[in-house]
Amino acid sequence: MQIVIRFLEWTAWEMTPPEPYGTFHLVFWLTGLPLALLAAFLLRKSTEKTNARLLFGTGLFLLLAELYKQLFYTFVVEDGQYRFDRIPFQLCSMPMYACLVLPFLREGKFRRALCTFTASFGFMGGFVSYFSPESMCLPYWTLTLHSFSWHMILVFIGLYLFFSGRAGNRLRDFPPAAAVYLCLCVVAFGINLLCYRCPGPDVNMFYVGPKPSPLVICRDIVARFGWAVNTVVYVSALTLCAFAFYSAYLLLRKAAQKRAEKSIRKKHKTTRPPSDAKTFHKSMQFSRNGLSKVGQPEPLRYRKTWSRRITHSDRLVYNFDENKKTHHCLHGTL
DSSP, rough: OOHHHHHHHHOOOOOOOOOOTHHHHHHHHHHHHHEEEEEEHTTTTTHHHHHHHHHHHHHHHHHHHHHHHEEEIIIIIIIOOOOOOOOSSSSGGGGHHHHHHHGGSSHHHHHHHHHHHHHIHHHHHHEEEEGGGGOOOOSSSHHHHHHHHHHHHHHHHHHHHHTTOSSOSGGGHHHHHHHHHHHHHHHHHHHHHHHHTSSSSOOOOOSSSSSOOOOOHHHEEEEEEEEHHHHHHHHHHHHHHHHHHHHHHHHHHHHHOOOOOOOHHHHOOOOOOOOHHHHHHHHHHHHHHHOOOOTEEEEEESSSSSEESSSSEEEEEEEOTTTTTTEEEEEOOO
């Protein structure tokens, strides 16, 4: 144990806490966000085996980082006394557990719900933290880098689960994710009750009470209406915020699908003209006489059109008008 304590003391490099929206904050944010986006995009087509390794490796890294933070606070900052308010059971801690569990879950509703929860609520927690980074700006280099990196990894995990399609891709996939969040709130409330009389600062996992919330807006609500009203408002607000991020993802996904479908339709409409004048002459003859049996005419299964062979490599796709004459002729290579 002495070796661990010496290592922790050796890594206790003090620093002036970075200012919110200062150079450190903005450089880390503006550099980390594109990297997280790029990494998630490049890994979007990963196989199930690669996905399991990626998620478990990320979860293991977060677990070791969390263990280091707990030991650092206990033996360096608090001189050997553990603070129960630092139990790793906050919303931003959940992706760590999810990454460790997901590789061992079978494909099904619960796994999809857990992926959607991690993508929507986890991404929201990591992304929003950079807009209010006061709790991440600490007087030690290792703790500050830990906090900034942790929340950026949450952004990466959320984007990766979205891009890879492992999170939900329909509106009806969000309620199960919200149910996961509500179940975790119940567990967090139970931890708060068990640690209600523990020494030290107030224990308030997920900020659902009954101890006062450290959040500024929540403090005002608790002072005026009580912790129960604050819990309902806070949980509802977080759920709506996560749903907003999830809805934005669905809109972007739908727009991307429409662009892809439009590109495919445009590609299929591009056809090769007849190879020579003789082929063109034959196609014109068929277009004037759509009832001719030359060229093995046959109806297409999935389109209300007919097709007949012009040459070995060219077919003519066409429709009949009311006078049994061919119109809307389209050459294609089949």
